[in-house]
Amino acid sequence: xxxxxxxxxxxxxxxxxxxxxxxxxxxxxxxxxxxxxxxxxxxxxxxxxxxxxxxxxxxxxxxxxxxxxxxxxxxxxxxxxxxxxxxxxxxxxxxxxxxxxxxxxxxxxxxxxxxxxxxxxxxxxxxxxxxxxxxxxxxxxxxxxxxxxxxxxxxxx
Amino acid sequence: xxxxxxxxxxxxxxxxxxxxxxxxxxxxxxxxxxxxxxxxxxxxxxxxxxxxxxxxxxxxxxxxxxxxxxxxxxxxxxxxxxxxxxxxxxxxxxxxxxxxxxxxxxxxxxxxxxxxxxxxxxxxxxxxxxxxxxxxxxxxxxxxxxxxxxxxxxxxxxxxxxxxxxxxxxxxxxxxxxxxxxxxxxxxxxxxxxxxxxxxxxxxxxxxxxxxxxxxxxxxxxxxxxxxxxxxxxxxxxxxxxxxxxxxxxxxxxxxxxxxxxxxxxxxxxxxxxxxxxxxxxxxxxxxxxxxxxxxxxxxxxxxxxxxxxxxxxxxxxxxxxxxxxxxxx
Ligand code: SF4
Ligand code: SF4
Ligand code: FES
Numbered sequence: 001x002x003x004x005x006x007x008x009x010x011x012x013x014x015x016x017x018x019x020x021x022x023x024x025x026x027x028x029x030x031x032x033x034x035x036x037x038x039x040x041x042x043x044x045x046x047x048x049x050x051x052x053x054x055x056x057x058x059x060x061x062x063x064x065x066x067x068x069x070x071x072x073x074x075x076x077x078x079x080x081x082x083x084x085x086x087x088x089x090x091x092x093x094x095x096x097x098x099x100x101x102x103x104x105x106x107x108x109x110x111x112x113x114x115x116x117x118x119x120x121x122x123x124x125x126x127x128x129x130x131x132x133x134x135x136x137x138x139x140x141x142x143x144x145x146x147x148x149x150x151x152x153x154x155x156x157x
Numbered sequence: 158x159x160x161x162x163x164x165x166x167x168x169x170x171x172x173x174x175x176x177x178x179x180x181x182x183x184x185x186x187x188x189x190x191x192x193x194x195x196x197x198x199x200x201x202x203x204x205x206x207x208x209x210x211x212x213x214x215x216x217x218x219x220x221x222x223x224x225x226x227x228x229x230x231x232x233x234x235x236x237x238x239x240x241x242x243x244x245x246x247x248x249x250x251x252x253x254x255x256x257x258x259x260x261x262x263x264x265x266x267x268x269x270x271x272x273x274x275x276x277x278x279x280x281x282x283x284x285x286x287x288x289x290x291x292x293x294x295x296x297x298x299x300x301x302x303x304x305x306x307x308x309x310x311x312x313x314x315x316x317x318x319x320x321x322x323x324x325x326x327x328x329x330x331x332x333x334x335x336x337x338x339x340x341x342x343x344x345x346x347x348x349x350x351x352x353x354x355x356x357x358x359x360x361x362x363x364x365x366x367x368x369x370x371x372x373x374x375x376x377x378x379x380x381x382x383x384x385x386x387x388x389x390x391x392x393x394x395x396x397x398x399x400x401x402x403x404x405x406x407x408x409x410x411x412x413x414x415x416x417x418x419x420x421x422x423x424x425x426x427x428x429x430x431x432x433x434x435x436x437x438x439x440x441x442x443x444x445x446x447x448x449x450x451x452x453x454x455x456x457x458x459x460x461x462x463x464x465x466x467x468x469x470x471x472x473x474x475x476x477x478x479x480x481x482x483x484x485x486x487x
Contacts, residue, residue, distance in 0.1 A: 066427075069431055074476050082288070088446050098437065100440070100453055101457060102433070102434055104450075105436075105437045106430075108460075109429070112262050112465075113464070113480050113481060114480040114481030114483075
């Protein structure tokens with residue numbers, strides 16, 4: 001799969017999941033042309049934001065397959081953020097609309113899997129919106145903190 | 158030379174897979190001429206002790222249909238595994254969990270409550286539930302344990318080959334049996350059906366426009382589908398793009414869309430997620446850029462029961478396998 005297993009395998013280690021202070025693990029799929037650059041800008045502008053997000057750069061938000069999202073949840077992510085270009089700005093014309101449809105449809109399916117649909121978030125963040133990126137990620141982390149750990153481990157029986 | 162021994166067994170299944178063996182018609186005589194059937198509960202009077210009496214690996218091939226959801230099924234398939242040279246997962250339920258696998262969207266507790274208590278056709282004022290052990294004057298009665306989670310056959314025992322389909326078509330069964338008996342064994346773990354997707358072999362594929370857009374979703378009973386046009390173009394969800402070929406387009410030829418019983422086409426890890434992605438990608442209308450999130454959600458809401466639609470045959474074999482178990486039932 002397209003996910004960098006090296007990063008995820010380590011960072012998503014479940015060992016500390018149940019410890020008293022719960023630190024949400026968030027996988028962030030960021031479009032190269034907008035949100036990733038926005039996150040970069042947040043960094044170069046030295047805007048402070050919480051470190052719980054693990055960014056994965058994709059060439060378009062529509063590159064994120066629902067399978068990637070489920071994979072992340074299965075392997076210990078407590079939340080998944082997808083950052084794409086604003087309506088009309090997608091470099092591949094309509095990738096972001098496809099992403100929106102997939103996310104809304106997947107949210108309905110997540111409910112049947114017993115996963116709160118708001119553990120999945122889609123945001124439009126442009127390259128100039130470093131501040132928005134920091135705000136979105138900080139708020140999302142707090143939202144997930146309230147929900148608690150996802151701990152998708154399966155019952156054996 | 159003694160004929161190779163063959164066994165058929167059923168687990169959590171509907172009986173359709175047994176039916177399809179009978180549907181081999183005259184061909185079944187060819188099978189019985191070539192093999193010695195030593196176990197087949199639905200048709201022949203052999204017992205578990207007859208299987209136990211066999212030597213390790215003495216059965217050449219066991220064809221096992223149905224998913225695994227009880228302790229009895231687990232014991233039986235483990236016994237058959239020990240006694241068999243080869244095990245073939247026969248049909249969607251053994252292969253991927255199948256229709257019965259949809260129970261993984263619930264827990265055992267929820268299923269029991271529904272079936273034995275709250276369903277309006279159930280009368281059970283004392284709230285009696287099936288027990289694994291019941292003491293009676295005459296002695297202790299036992300029932301197999303009912304598991305929370307439906308499993309595929311290969312999540313329970315080692316499986317050599319898979320025969321997909323709900324049920325597998327007779328032609329595919331015959332070619333699998335012939336291949337295995339010829340001794341020219343395919344690579345272990347092979348699904349004994351083509352690696353293409355159903356759209357590749359579908360007679361309607363040519364009518365699929367290059368840029369496919371579903372403006373509206375229709376359920377099969379809502380319209381008279383044009384028998385010559387791709388279902389997707391008609392707004393009917395068809396899982397052909399993500400489903401393995403080999404069924405001889407049974408549903409399509411009966412003017413019904415594919416529901417995915419052959420499982421994921423080669424290379425697809427999660428048929429449900431892929432199907433969901435494929436349908437969401439082609440669903441769309443002009444002017445979507447001006448659509449609010451609410452309007453986009455409304456468009457998506459046209460798809461009734463997406464989890465059941467996309468995971469209809471493959472939930473236990475999917476990435477997440479089942480609904481999250483809450484702490485209290487762990
Ligand atoms: S989507 Fe269905 S009807 Fe259309 S080509 Fe594929 S299998 Fe045939
Ligand atoms: S068309 Fe689809 S659902 Fe119907 S038999 Fe073939 S694979 Fe199964
Ligand atoms: S290029 Fe950014 S969402 Fe498509």
